[in-house]
Amino acid sequence: MTGASGGLGSAVARRHAGPGVILSLWGRDSQRLEMVATECRAAGAEVTVRSLDISDVGAAVAALQQEDAAHPFDIAVFSSGRGDVRAPGDLVEEAGMVARLAIVNFAAPAAMAAALADAMARRGSGRIVLVGSAAAFHALPFAAAYSGTKAGLARFADALRLSVKAHGVCVTLVSPGFIDTAAGRKVPGPKPMLMAPDVVADRIVRASEAGRAHLVLPWPFVALRWLDRLLPRPLRDRVLGGLTPPEK
Incomplete structure (x- = not known):
């Protein structure tokens, strides 16, 4: 989920959160991102966060491929x-x-x-x-x-x-x-x-x-x-x- 620190992205993240779910939340606002992650963990999800600026397209694609290869x-x-x-x-x-x-x-x-x-x-x-x-x-x-x-x-x-x-x-x-x-x-x-x-x-x-x-x-x-x-x-x-x- 990119944009997870925003209003819509965080709402979608919470909608997916639950026991047995692994979420990877990406967003620019690290403080807001941690708040959303805490809410999703409280719902039973396993959550990782990544705060980065996707305007560095090469780095964003590489990070996505790395995460996808792992899980x-x-x-x-x-x-x-x-x-x-x-x-x-x-x-x-x-x-x-x-x-x-x-x-x-x-x-x-x-x-x-x-x-x-x-x-x-x-x-x-x-x-x-x-x-x-x-x-x-x-x-x-x-x-x-x-x-x-x-x-x-x-x-x-x-x-x-x-x-x-x-x-x-x-x-x-x-x-x-x-x-x-x-x-x-x-x-x-x-x-x-x-x-x-x-x-x-x-x-x-x-x-x-x-x-x-x-x-x-x-x-x-x-x-x-x-x-x-x-x-x-x-x-x-x-x-x-x-x-x-x-x-x-």
Whole structure:
């Protein structure tokens, strides 16, 4: 589990915790990570933690392969990511921020998922969950890097799913809307249909267990995805252009 020190990742970790379960929890916030690990151990799970920055993609992949070689993973949930948007007063997003999001939101989880999918395929079983965002389906002018990197992850997840399906590996893409987490609350603007992390975590676990290819939640975001596709481009552009959060 990557992103285990975050609101959603910790909820998914607690949902999996129980007697006989071995959890490997990864996260940037070491203090928060230890708190989540303590909760999972109290539920009966055996837990190891790893605090690292996955923006060092090579080191992250090597650490994942090392852990998998020692104790092969049955399921991996990649839920880490950044939700940075355009800074107030800027015309476009800062180039360095775009690069950071490209690594953390796309390159790192994609590379790690590919490495693990290969090992799982050779074993003939396994489940991988990639947590994206409903923003992947909309060209958000104030969050071009975020929506763009999540769009890349969505296409990668679908392609990876097709490549390993015949080898007994299930890949599930999760595209949630707004989640009531500390990181989510920092995003400016209204947050319609805000979801509790525990509710989202439960849906993620059930979708993975059922072998679903794609989970979009809450359900109205499915309709919004189709609306974005079907609207004439001038009207769609007008709608999206009006979504920029007001500056404080």
